[in-house]
Amino acid sequence: MSKPIVDCPQCGKKSEWNTDNLFRPFCSKRCRTLDLGAWASEEYQIASEPELDDYSSSFEDPESRIDEAKPRLH
16 A cells, blocks of 8 residues: 655645655655744744734723823813
């Protein structure tokens, strides 16, 4: 039975999926390292729904209420 052939996620090179390749699913250490670097520099992001904190208004933020505490001069 032959091993499946997969595309390297980094460079697209075809390689056999087997336990001899310590870098699978990547074809080489170089491709694995490049992919790790892309994650570390936040080139890849996992999409998610925005949190309430992402859109909080100034009325909910106590730090932005500083003007309300100041006495008004007429």
